[in-house]
Amino acid sequence: MxxxxxxxxxxxxxxxxxxxxxxxxxxxxxxxxxxxxxxxxxxxxxxxxxxxxxxxxxxxxxxxxxxxxxxxxxxxxxxxxxxxxxxxxxxxxxxxxxxxxxxxxxxxxxxxxxxxxxxxxxxxxxxxxxLMTLSECEIQGQQPTFLSKLLNREAPSTQSIRVREHILNRLVTGCFPEPLQRASERRSQAWYQQYLSTLVQRDIRDLTHIDHPDLMGKLLKLTAFYAGKLVNLTELGGKLGLDRLTIKKYMALLEQLFLVEQLPAWHSNEYKRLVKTPKLHSVDTGLMCAVRGLNRDRLLKQPGDFGLLLETFVYNELRKQAVWVDEPLSFYHYRDKDKVEVDVIIENAMGDCFAIEVKAAATLSAKDFTGLKRFQSVAADRFKIGILLYDGDHTTAFGDNLYAVPLGALWA
Missing domain, CATH: 3.40.50.300 (P-loop containing nucleotide triphosphate hydrolases)
Structure with a gap:
């Protein structure tokens, strides 16, 4: 166990x-x-x-x-x-x-x-x-230290480097306890398919009366395609033939069942050029892969999907670890009207901001820090540290309170 x-x-x-x-x-x-x-x-x-x-x-x-x-x-x-x-x-x-x-x-x-x-x-x-799906810290039996270091304005480090193969397997298998123990990727995905069938046939109907129960499974599949992207209820509703109010109600049901989360946009009264639309995330990448028919081989051939799944995995890992921190934390994403963005912004009760960007690559350039630098400028004194997680070897400083950190530090 x-x-x-x-x-x-x-x-x-x-x-x-x-x-x-x-x-x-x-x-x-x-x-x-x-x-x-x-x-x-x-x-x-x-x-x-x-x-x-x-x-x-x-x-x-x-x-x-x-x-x-x-x-x-x-x-x-x-x-x-x-x-x-x-x-x-x-x-x-x-x-x-x-x-x-x-x-x-x-x-x-x-x-x-x-x-x-x-x-x-x-x-x-x-x-x-x-109690969400298993954290990578729990799977590895490691005590979580990433968030505590981040909140202390320290750049995390790790001996776990070049974790791409491990991450690929984790994205497809997900973090529910049962599929983690199954012998193959195919058997793990079979579990997810049965899980989804039970949710649609029973749990959603238990919550409330819905006029189109057959569309809930289709909506859940659609959310897997939109994970890591800005929420567009009108577009989602259009694909299912539902109006905005109905699709909003159905999305709320998926959130009540802890299947999806809307990550709100970070805002500031002093800076007006910010996008206010939330981002959508699934609670588990294994669920997303099962719904979309993605396996390890397909992810290797589709780097765009791999990047979005990795962003969702990191966001979920941070949310799980936040439960164990002794101070309340709020989560956001950052995007401005120039389409400059940061994947995750964590804000404490004092208003201090900690920014995290996710890159699937093993090599970096100064350009990869564009979003973090923009947010650092906008947040001003509230900005405390910016971390770019990547599949590299070393924790490296890239400017004032900006660091590149290996992905493995997330669960070290």
Whole structure:
């Protein structure tokens, strides 16, 4: 079993918060983490219930209030709670009557806090922890240091160099636990196809009524082609014959299921020549490759696709590592009206900015730093360090607080 570095954050939350909600895509190991925690904390203290059990689901659906009130006087682990968001109101009532730290440990394969049926909030009573697909740090068994160094304005370094072959395999296999353990690329992609079929046939229909369920699979495939690009809802809708409002609603469903993310554009009141359109990213490159029919050989022949997948991989890795950092971080991309861009901008609560550009090449020139230099000029004093990740050998300075860093440093 792979280590999950979010486990510590869940334990800390259970020590002082009545409700802890572990949320993330299906099949990322939420249930495994919950059962591991139950064993470590004493299984006799816990009652485990999953709403994937149809009998339990129907009982809870018939009487949400009675279901929660009649639970045993133990800690409760409630799995796949997004299937019945009405339970959140009853959980809130139970917590208000008896505010015990760690009383409820919930998991959800959809962001239940965004569901329209959720009529009340657990604000101030609940802490949420994202559990996404495996980080490369977790797969390698390495403690993450990249973000901590970056936030300390240090240029990361690594002994892991020339990682192109490794990256190619990771992009195609992805970071879900199950396909990582399969014997071949073909078997990994078969898993993804079944995963997608389940999502479209069941999970999306569980969330809300949609008029064109058959189009959700097509939309998911389209998002894989748009990953790493600016979001154009009108264009997406046009390809499916849907108006802008409908396509916006369907995209929101994919985001609720943690399948895609929209990365907002960085903005500044002082600089007006900025593009405000968000970028689209898939939560896993293996999923993208399966949807698009991309394998290792095809990626070698299609460098443009390889570059976009690599950008998505790096973005996802940074987002996963941000969960383990002890300060809130916001993520953006930068693009101005001259089409100069930077792949990822990380901003802390103080407004300090840390910029990351991704290049698939092993050699670099000063031109590759154009985006970072432009952002450095626009952000002015808020800019702290700029990193260009590349498939090279050395961490090298390319100017004032600008560095080229080998890709392997991301998980070293």
């Amino acid at each position: 792979y280590p999950r570095y979010s486990e510590l954050h869940v334990k800390e939350a259970l020590s002082d918060t009545p409700v802890v909600f572990i949320m993330g895509p299906r099949q990322t190991g939420k249930t495994t983490l919950v059962k591991t925690l139950m064993d470590e904390m004493g299984a006799e203290q816990w009652t485990y219930i999953t709403l994937d059990d149809q009998a339990q689901f129907e009982i809870a659906q018939a009487d949400p209030v009675g279901f929660i009130r009649n639970l045993p006087a133990t800690r409760i682990a409630l799995d796949e709670v997004q299937r019945l968001p009405e339970l959140f109101v009853s959980i809130k009532q139970a917590v208000d009557e008896q505010r015990t730290p760690g009383r409820f440990l919930l998991t959800g394969s959809a962001n239940a806090l965004l569901l329209p049926r959720l009529s009340d909030s657990l604000a101030g009573r609940m802490e949420s922890v994202r």
